[in-house]
Amino acid sequence: MGPVAVAQLAMAVSDAGALGSIGAAAISPAVLGAMLDDIARRTSAPICVNFLMPFLDREAVEVAARGARVVEFFYGSPNADLVDLVHAWGAIASWQIGSFGEARAAADAGADVVIAQGVEAGGHVRGTASLRELLPAVRAAIDVPVVAAGGIGSVEDVRSIMAAGADGVRIGTRFVASMESSAHPDYVDALLRASAHDTVLTKRFGFEWPNAPHRVLRSSVEHAEASPDGPIGQMLIGQVSVPVMRFSSMLPTRGASGNIAAMAHYAGMSVGEVTSVTTAAAIVAELAGGLSL
DSSP: OGGGSOHHHHHHHHHTTSOEEEEOTTOOHHHHHHHHHHHHHHOOSOEEEEEEGGGOOHHHHHHHHHHOSEEEEESSOOOHHHHHHHHHTTOEEEEEESSHHHHHHHHHTTOSEEEEEOTTOSEEOOOSSOHHHHHHHHHHHOOSOEEEESSOOSHHHHHHHHHTTOSEEEOOHHHHTBTTOOBOHHHHHHHHHOOGGGEEEESOSOSSSTTOOEEEEHHHHHHHHTSOSSEEEEEEETTEEEEEETTOSOOOBTTEEEOGGGSOOBOOTTGGGOOSOBOHHHHHHHHHTTOOO
16 A cells, blocks of 8 residues: 555554554655654554565664554565564564465564465555465464455455454555545545456556566556656655656555556455445444454
């Protein structure tokens, strides 16, 4: 979810009883520290900070471990040194994986939680197996809690995945269309019109991050392919406006302008469950109805 996973959304999810996550890729340690301090003043609920391994800043990991309850890593081989760093500050270490082998490696590295991501997931996708294939293999192989991710968007999905052995579920696409999300309105509208068949797994939006498969709305690929090379718009990051190149991996936030339709519209196969824009709390309450605790 990248810059859509902002503090406002994470706090709303956590205050509703789930675990909200901040996407920390490309956020400096100083900015992340200030963000976590502000969150601590506004809520006592736990927060997760998520890091993408190709863009990892070890100093930022330490900042996250000091200020968040959970620190999560994704898109890289499990690393025991990073897990130890998280543990040194008393936080929980989570690793999102896309294969059976990565799950074993994450558990061996000392991860407290493993997130099994199926190929149905939106955004960047690590593996090639469906969640229904991956989950039982991972569940049988490791003893740490396993959270299921990918294509989960309804109460029925939650109940089914929990019955299949998951200890919890990870939801992304539904929250892109929440009131607290920073997603551009045109991006949200595209999600509201889409179904699972309107998503595609591709490598097209790889300008800053090449050869990394990701699931997006097919319409955004088509619009990008029809656009000329070069910048297709601007993105406001903090107080700085930066160009958005054709096939940029950046998704459009409210601070984006230009050809929004040609920007990366990340979406999982649960996108058909996105039928309205509502609060994060309402989404949590709806989906929690599928849990048996």
